[in-house]
Amino acid sequence: MQIIDGGVCAPAGFTANGIHCGIKKGRSTEDLALVESEVPCSAAAVFTKNLVKAEPVKLTKKHISNGRAQAVVLNAGNANACTGEQGYQAARRMANAAAVELGLPEQDVLICSTGVIGQQINIDAIESGIPELCAGLSKTGNVLARKAILTTDTQHKETAIETTIGGKAVKLGTMAKGSGMIHINMGTMLSVITTDCSITPRMLNAALRESVEKTYNCVSVDGDTSTNDTLIILANGLSGNPLISRKNANYRVFVDALNTINTEMARKIAGDGEGAEHLLECTVIGAKNDRSARALAKSVISSSLVKAAFFGKDANWGRILCAMGYSGECFNPEKASVFFNSGSGEVAVFEKGVPLNFDEERARIILSEGTVIIKIVIEDGVGTGTAWGCDLTYEYVKINGDYRT
Amino acid sequence: MQIIDGGVCAPAGFTANGIHCGIKKGRSTEDLALVESEVPCSAAAVFTKNLVKAEPVKLTKKHISNGRAQAVVLNAGNANACTGEQGYQAARRMANAAAVELGLPEQDVLICSTGVIGQQINIDAIESGIPELCAGLSKTGNVLARKAILTTDTQHKETAIETTIGGKAVKLGTMAKGSGMIHINMGTMLSVITTDCSITPRMLNAALRESVEKTYNCVSVDGDTSTNDTLIILANGLSGNPLISRKNANYRVFVDALNTINTEMARKIAGDGEGAEHLLECTVIGAKNDRSARALAKSVISSSLVKAAFFGKDANWGRILCAMGYSGECFNPEKASVFFNSGSGEVAVFEKGVPLNFDEERARIILSEGTVIIKIVIEDGVGTGTAWGCDLTYEYVKINGDYRT
Numbered sequence: 001m002q003i004i005d006g007g008v009c010a011p012a013g014f015t016a017n018g019i020h021c022g023i024k025k026g027r028s029t030e031d032l033a034l035v036e037s038e039v040p041c042s043a044a045a046v047f048t049k050n051l052v053k054a055e056p057v058k059l060t061k062k063h064i065s066n067g068r069a070q071a072v073v074l075n076a077g078n079a080n081a082c083t084g085e086q087g088y089q090a091a092r093r094m095a096n097a098a099a100v101e102l103g104l105p106e107q108d109v110l111i112c113s114t115g116v117i118g119q120q121i122n123i124d125a126i127e128s129g130i131p132e133l134c135a136g137l138s139k140t141g142n143v144l145a146r147k148a149i150l151t152t153d154t155q156h157k158e159t160a161i162e163t164t165i166g167g168k169a170v171k172l173g174t175m176a177k178g179s180g181m182i183h184i185n186m187g188t189m190l191s192v193i194t195t196d197c198s199i200t201p202r203m204l205n206a207a208l209r210e211s212v213e214k215t216y217n218c219v220s221v222d223g224d225t226s227t228n229d230t231l232i233i234l235a236n237g238l239s240g241n242p243l244i245s246r247k248n249a250n251y252r253v254f255v256d257a258l259n260t261i262n263t264e265m266a267r268k269i270a271g272d273g274e275g276a277e278h279l280l281e282c283t284v285i286g287a288k289n290d291r292s293a294r295a296l297a298k299s300v301i302s303s304s305l306v307k308a309a310f311f312g313k314d315a316n317w318g319r320i321l322c323a324m325g326y327s328g329e330c331f332n333p334e335k336a337s338v339f340f341n342s343g344s345g346e347v348a349v350f351e352k353g354v355p356l357n358f359d360e361e362r363a364r365i366i367l368s369e370g371t372v373i374i375k376i377v378i379e380d381g382v383g384t385g386t387a388w389g390c391d392l393t394y395e396y397v398k399i400n401g402d403y404r405t
Numbered sequence: 406m407q408i409i410d411g412g413v414c415a416p417a418g419f420t421a422n423g424i425h426c427g428i429k430k431g432r433s434t435e436d437l438a439l440v441e442s443e444v445p446c447s448a449a450a451v452f453t454k455n456l457v458k459a460e461p462v463k464l465t466k467k468h469i470s471n472g473r474a475q476a477v478v479l480n481a482g483n484a485n486a487c488t489g490e491q492g493y494q495a496a497r498r499m500a501n502a503a504a505v506e507l508g509l510p511e512q513d514v515l516i517c518s519t520g521v522i523g524q525q526i527n528i529d530a531i532e533s534g535i536p537e538l539c540a541g542l543s544k545t546g547n548v549l550a551r552k553a554i555l556t557t558d559t560q561h562k563e564t565a566i567e568t569t570i571g572g573k574a575v576k577l578g579t580m581a582k583g584s585g586m587i588h589i590n591m592g593t594m595l596s597v598i599t600t601d602c603s604i605t606p607r608m609l610n611a612a613l614r615e616s617v618e619k620t621y622n623c624v625s626v627d628g629d630t631s632t633n634d635t636l637i638i639l640a641n642g643l644s645g646n647p648l649i650s651r652k653n654a655n656y657r658v659f660v661d662a663l664n665t666i667n668t669e670m671a672r673k674i675a676g677d678g679e680g681a682e683h684l685l686e687c688t689v690i691g692a693k694n695d696r697s698a699r700a701l702a703k704s705v706i707s708s709s710l711v712k713a714a715f716f717g718k719d720a721n722w723g724r725i726l727c728a729m730g731y732s733g734e735c736f737n738p739e740k741a742s743v744f745f746n747s748g749s750g751e752v753a754v755f756e757k758g759v760p761l762n763f764d765e766e767r768a769r770i771i772l773s774e775g776t777v778i779i780k781i782v783i784e785d786g787v788g789t790g791t792a793w794g795c796d797l798t799y800e801y802v803k804i805n806g807d808y809r810t
Contacts, residue, residue: 052730052738082726082738084759117723118760227727304709305805312806318522321487322632325457333457333487354489355523394799400710401717 001163001257007142010160010173011196012238013038016141018148021129023077023115023122030148032126034133034141035192036071036102041234043069043110044205046212048229054081055091056113057230063095063107064232067201070108072192072232073098073133074149076177078121080113081227090123097130112190112230114151114177146175149190152399153178157268163257165250168241170197174261178269189216189269191231193261197254198237199244206247207255208233215262218294218387219270220302233258270301270388271371275395278310278367282374283386292329293385299327300374301389310372311391315340315363317349320374335379342369406568406662412547415565415578416601417643418443420542423549426534428482428520428527435553437531439538439546440597441476441507446639448474448515449610451617453634459486459522460496462635465515468500469637472606475513477597477637478503478538479554481582483526485518486632495528502535517595517635519582520556551580554595557804558583562673568662570655573646575602579666583674594621594674596636598666602659603642604649611652612660613638620667623699623792624675625707638663675706675793676776680800683715683772687779688791697734698790704732705779706794715777716796720745720768722754725779740784747774 008016014037018030045064047057063069073094080087091111099106113121136144146156160173176191199207208231216231237243244251271279282300287293300306303323309316317338324331334353339346344366347358366372414421419442423435450469452462468474478499485492496516504511518526541549551561565578581596604612613636621636642648649656676684687705692698705711708728714721722743729736739758744751749771752763771777 050727050730051732051735052726079723082723082755082758082760084739117721117727118755120760227723227730304801308802308805311802314806316522318484318487318632321457322455322522325455325632327456330456334489350487350523353487355487355525392802392805394802396709397713397716397797397799397802400713400797401719 001161001260004160004162004171006160006173007146007158008035008173008175008192008194009139009142011171011194013196013236014194015137015139016145017133017136017138018141018144019129019133019136022125023075030144031075031077032129032133033074033145033148034071034098034137035145035194036137037234037236039236039238040068040070040108041236042199042201042204043067043232043234044201044208045230045232046208048227050227052082052227054079054113054228055083055087056080056111057228058088059091059095060110060112060230063110066107068108069110069234070104071098071102072110072112074112074190075126076114076149076151078113078115078119079117079228080121081117083118083120086120090121093123094126097127098134101130101134110232114149114190114228117227142175149175149177151177152274153272155272157265159261159264161257161261163253165197165253166242168239170239170241171195172257172261174265176265176269178272189229191265193233195235196237196239197235197244198239198241199235199254203244203246203251204233204235207251207258210255211258211262214294215259215266218298219266220298220389266388270390273390274399275393276390277393278391279371280310280374280389280391281371281386282376283384284376284378285384286378286380287331287383287385288381289383290385293383294387295329296324296327296331297385297387299323301387304392307389307392310367311393313364313367315349315360315367331378331380337377339375340366340372341375342366342372344369406566406665409565409567409576411565411578412551412563413440413578413580413597413599414544414547416576416599418601418641419599420544421546421550422538422541422543423546423553424534424538424541427530428480435549436480436482437534437538438479438550438553439476439503439542440550440599441542442639442641444641444643445473445475445513446641447604447606447609448472448637448639449606449613450635450637451613453632455632457487457632459484459518459633460488460492461485461516461518462633463493464496464500465517465635468512468515471512473513474515474639475509476503476507477515477517479517479595480531481554481556482520483518483524484520484522484633485526486522488523488525491525495526498528499531502532503539506535506539515637519554519595519633522632547580554580554582556582557679558677560677562670564666564669566662566666568658570602570658571647573644575644575646576600577662577666579670581670581674583677594634596670598638600640601642601644602640602649603644603646604640604659608649608651608656609638609640612656612663615660616663616667619699620664620671623703624671625703625794671793675795678795679804680798681795682798683796684776685715685779685794685796686776686791687781688789689781689783690789691783691785692736692788692790693786694788695790698788699792700734701729701732701736702790702792704728706792709797712794712797715772716798718769718772720754720765720772736783736785742782744780745771745777746780747771747777749774
């Protein structure tokens with residue numbers, strides 16, 4: 001398995017593009033993206049668990065119900081959520097315009113929107129932009145596409161890898177956007193994964209769900225599960241590997257590859273959380289089981305107090321124990337140990353239930369790095385799990401105190 | 406029912422005091438408080454649901470198990486949590502010192518601690534201070550006691566009322582501290598309620614639990630349920646009302662009075678949340694039932710994004726719908742309406758599923774008041790519920806970025 005370039009365009013048969021169509025007013029930055037496969041794909045998706053679902057989520061759920069799709073259109077700047085019947089019609093027009101231009105059945109086009117909630121989307125601008133968007137599809141279009149889906153993100157999020165399945169080189173590529181309204185039931189993000197793997201829709205769906213559980217569902221920026229979360233995977237089969245139609249060894253190789261890129265994206269989304277100065281990675285070792293370990297880790301990285309302490313580079317480990325304590329998981333605090341580590345070394349702060357006298361200055365240096373790892377060891381079993389979050393900063397409050405204007 | 410002065414000293418037979426014993430280093434502010442009844446009381450308490458419980462919580466749970474107590478000692482500046490066996494012994498010494506000085510059985514003394522987690526408490530300072538603390542008990546000692554329990558609170562929190570039960574005047578008084586690590590399963594707070602009502606321990610316990618459900622358990626400052634939450638009620642029976650031993654009309658009058666003071670304290674704790682500039686009160690009308698209405702309201706006031714928007718005086722109602730959507734409660738978003746109101750008037754922003762064009766400037770003026778009410782009307786039943794929170798500010802991040810030093 002190796003990392004390669006090209007993002008969503010890396011797998012055979014996929015092209016992409018991004019343009020500025022006018023949803024983001026007065027800005028010339030890209031706001032409309034397209035990813036297309038030259039042949040129909042097996043398709044699967046995971047959506048927000050929020051009861052209030054954006055209109056594009058409702059439409060895409062319908063379109064993907066047959067396990068098949070060929071293109072994804074995405075816009076940033078407007079979430080098209082809480083917009084009623086008018087919003088749903090706009091979503092339909094968005095999918096239809098792309099379908100007409102690409103010569104595809106409308107049902108094979110999926111759509112995603114992200115941005116402000118509760119304002120009608122400028123669908124005229126999208127329709128006007130679609131011809132240019134489709135005409136510009138190319139093998140290097142991932143560069144514009146990955147940019148066109150960003151909102152408050154400060155960095156684009158993309159990766160791709162190559163693995164071998166049944167003797168054939170299989171590629172997976174992905175792009176995603178963070179960075180606010182992100183919580184552990186599918187962080188508020190949009191993400192598209194492409195692959196040239198040959199796999200049935202049923203196995204693709206199983207692989208996606210299995211992978212999401214320990215990657216995307218272990219990310220939190222601010223505890224808010226959005227109305228628009230959508231993670232789509234398209235598999236066009238062009239790599240020529242033996243079709244994966246059951247959970248055999250090839251399926252496992254595919255899931256491993258999927259976990260690799262999804263973990264990388266989870267880290268990128270958390271690290272670029274709104275206002276974030278630090279990526280926090282919390283690993284719990286020795287829990288009852290993996291699920292419990294992940295739940296404990298998620299509770300830690302979701303705590304506002306833990307997040308604020310890391311912003312202050314303050315080794316306030318008591319808040320970590322506190323967050324584990326209200327996670328709903330059982331563990332023995334008297335056998336818990338906590339360590340902080342980063343590129344600058346490791347410090348133990350709590351050992352088997354007893355506070356340690358540690359060097360505060362050394363701890364501060366360790367916590368000053370961009371990526372900080374919280375390692376928690378308990379003695380309740382062999383479960384391990386990791387979750388990703390970020391610190392809570394003045395900048396987060398600033399960004400979200402006046403997001404709409 | 407009328408509001409009266411005197412806080413925890415208002416009911417007959419209760420005295421209090423507060424002193425500086427030295428837990429808060431280098432500061433001369435009060436840090437040790439005592440509330441005592443001249444006769445033994447029926448007693449009940451509600452504690453944190455956090456699995457990681459502070460040592461005073463463990464001890465007080467034991468002491469109150471017989472439904473009886475006569476005094477409460479409280480300290481600020483150190484939570485005595487995650488301190489292991491040494492911490493538990495310190496908790497015992499704290500209760501014992503007061504019991505000896507007051508001439509009470511040790512089991513009749515309850516204790517509470519609040520402050521930083523994970524540092525050993527200065528028990529010598531507490532023991533040295535106890536004689537002065539007990540000697541100074543008085544009917545006006547509520548003024549020093551209410552101050553001695555504060556941490557990052559900017560205001561003291563106290564109230565008292567008088568009601569009539571069975572022809573007798575019955576008084577209830579209370580004091581509490583906020584203001585960080587506060588969430589809906591018993592916000593991180595300490596609170597003592599005193600009353601001269603005559604009521605059995607069993608009925609006192611039932612009344613407390615009933616009242617907490619819609620008062621203290623509807624407050625969130627930052628989503629973190631602390632290790633130290635303790636709410637204690639002492640009833641000494643000196644008002645001479647007919648003993649309340651079952652859920653009769655007198656019991657209801659007592660619960661009403663309890664709800665009144667607990668609601669007032671819930672509002673005070675939320676409004677003085679760490680860094681808060683606004684008290685947010687969210688009322689949901691027309692839910693399936695009261696429990697569901699409260700759950701929806703709690704989800705709204707717990708959202709970091711909603712809280713940041715109110716800090717920015719930004720009428721970003723989409724985030725309110727989003728928070729309702731991930732609350733886990735069922736409702737029909739297409740029949741939901743949202744209004745903001747305050748001393749400056751009311752503005753409708755979303756009506757029966759459709760975004761309204763409202764006057765942004767007028768909305769900004771309404772959201773500039775210290776108390777802002779979010780009114781949500783849905784059409785799923787006759788349930789109503791209210792929850793209290795505060796905005797998320799730079800100051801919250803500042804306070805919690807470097808709390809320990």
